Amino acid sequence: MSTVKEELFGFFDRLGQDHRLFRFLYNLNAQDFRPGVDAVYYSGPYWDKEELAAMMEALLTGRWLTSGEHVYHFERAFSSRFNQGHSVMVNSGSSANLVMVAALKRHFDWQDGDEVILSVVGFPTTVAPLVQNGLVPKFVDIRLSDLNFDLDGVEAAIGPRTRGIFVSPVLGNPPDMTRLKALCTERGLQLVLDDCDSLGSKWDGLLLSDYAVASSCSFYPAHHLCTGEGGMVSSNLEEVVTIARSLAWWGRDCYCVGPANLLPNGTCGKRFDRWLPDDDCVIDHKYLFTQMGYNLKPLDMQGAVGLVQLGKVDEIHRLRRENKAKIEAMFQRHVPEARVIVEDERAETSWFGVPIHCADKSLKQHLVAFLEANKIQTRNYFAGNILSHPAYAHLGRADDFPLAQRVLAEVFFVGCTPTYNAAMLAHIDETLSRFEGSLRVV
Numbered sequence: 001m002s003t004v005k006e007e008l009f010g011f012f013d014r015l016g017q018d019h020r021l022f023r024f025l026y027n028l029n030a031q032d033f034r035p036g037v038d039a040v041y042y043s044g045p046y047w048d049k050e051e052l053a054a055m056m057e058a059l060l061t062g063r064w065l066t067s068g069e070h071v072y073h074f075e076r077a078f079s080s081r082f083n084q085g086h087s088v089m090v091n092s093g094s095s096a097n098l099v100m101v102a103a104l105k106r107h108f109d110w111q112d113g114d115e116v117i118l119s120v121v122g123f124p125t126t127v128a129p130l131v132q133n134g135l136v137p138k139f140v141d142i143r144l145s146d147l148n149f150d151l152d153g154v155e156a157a158i159g160p161r162t163r164g165i166f167v168s169p170v171l172g173n174p175p176d177m178t179r180l181k182a183l184c185t186e187r188g189l190q191l192v193l194d195d196c197d198s199l200g201s202k203w204d205g206l207l208l209s210d211y212a213v214a215s216s217c218s219f220y221p222a223h224h225l226c227t228g229e230g231g232m233v234s235s236n237l238e239e240v241v242t243i244a245r246s247l248a249w250w251g252r253d254c255y256c257v258g259p260a261n262l263l264p265n266g267t268c269g270k271r272f273d274r275w276l277p278d279d280d281c282v283i284d285h286k287y288l289f290t291q292m293g294y295n296l297k298p299l300d301m302q303g304a305v306g307l308v309q310l311g312k313v314d315e316i317h318r319l320r321r322e323n324k325a326k327i328e329a330m331f332q333r334h335v336p337e338a339r340v341i342v343e344d345e346r347a348e349t350s351w352f353g354v355p356i357h358c359a360d361k362s363l364k365q366h367l368v369a370f371l372e373a374n375k376i377q378t379r380n381y382f383a384g385n386i387l388s389h390p391a392y393a394h395l396g397r398a399d400d401f402p403l404a405q406r407v408l409a410e411v412f413f414v415g416c417t418p419t420y421n422a423a424m425l426a427h428i429d430e431t432l433s434r435f436e437g438s439l440r441v442v
């Protein structure tokens with residue numbers, strides 16, 4: 001008798017023969033790519049039928065649909081793959097940052113008004129969770145060489161109320177992690193990592209998360225691993241992950257995960273006990289609330305897909321690096337006025353995209369317009385200077401960060417996703433060569 005997976009594979013094969021959209025997700029778009037007609041997406045799920053089957057099998061055989069056995073196994077496998085003692089999966093990278101910061105604040109007894117240093121350029125939900133947790137973001141300008149925050153600036157920003165440094169490497173490319181770590185050790189600060197864009201990146205042979213007290217990552221389709229939506233908080237400090245889990249699970253005290261939910265007396269061994277000090281009745285630990293929480297749980301199907309994706313980490317790392325190198329060479333060949341950011345010799349970057357710094361605003365505008373007209377997706381380096389956005393303007397003056405002010409005007413990125421095939425790469429090369437020609441005509 002055939003397995004559920006074999007049945008599903010047969011079904012996918014039949015569907016894949018007729019449906020173009022399905023073929024795209026199925027990662028069979030390679031042979032179909034039409035230059036200038038089909039979009040070269042800046043990223044996308046690096047999935048094949050294994051992920052689809054895992055998702056459907058979890059759906060068809062799952063008893064509870066929401067976080068359960070698959071999420072539990074994914075959390076454990078993820079921890080072991082990335083050298084972390086503990087992990088909790090949540091429904092996005094933004095949620096991961098939200099509960100990670102809250103958990104660190106609780107664990108280290110940070111107070112409202114304490115400060116955390118971070119780059120003024122980056123993704124909004126690296127910043128927002130600090131404010132949402134009553135902390136004060138202390139912004140530092142970037143340096144143009146790698147677009148990361150300037151470490152001299154980080155050092156100068158440390159004050160009596162500084163508790164941590166929140167590093168979020170630009171498109172995966174880390175700043176000097178050895179210096180950051182030493183600074184934190186010397187000044188009694190915690191190094192926190194937003195690893196959403198840099199999962200798998202290394203510095204001096206170590207994963208970036210090895211330098212941090214806790215890290216977050218995202219499984220949104222643009223990122224290294226994709227579960228549709230999703231995120232993870234990881235740490236070697238068990239309490240940090242326990243608090244983060246509680247916050248993501250309505251604030252409850254119970255920490256049973258996956259199969260432990262079936263234990264009659266729970267992981268704690270006293271599920272039914274007198275949990276409320278002022279109340280003599282016996283209650284179920286599952287309904288004891290020690291945090292004012294949220295519901296940020298993922299579906300079990302996302303955990304099932306995550307497990308399959310985890311098996312591709314090395315391949316994704318290699319392909320992202322190879323594609324980055326190829327695209328970098330194309331820009332160097334055809335548009336030397338556009339500088340591609342390169343990694344430090346101590347880094348082994350798992351590139352999220354190919355960051356490009358144009359000599360001026362007009363070059364960026366023309367280049368982006370040309371690439372987009374040729375169906376090659378481009379992106380801003382996210383928010384640029386976060387203080388120039390309406391929601392964040394009250395946190396400081398954008399003008400105080402002159403280099404960050406140049407990011408939206410001069411910087412953009414294109415993808416280097418493992419879903420690129422030779423035809424897509426050839427189309428990027430050919431488009432850039434035509435752009436070079438158009439510059440000469442002007």
Ligand SMILES: Cc1ncc(COP(=O)(O)O)c(C=O)c1O
Pocket residue numbers: 092093094095097122123125126168194196197218219220222230231
């Ligand atoms: C650095 C960084 N942090 C956080 C996030 C948020 O992740 P998510 O989209 O999963 O909420 C992103 C999203 O791209 C990001 O790039």
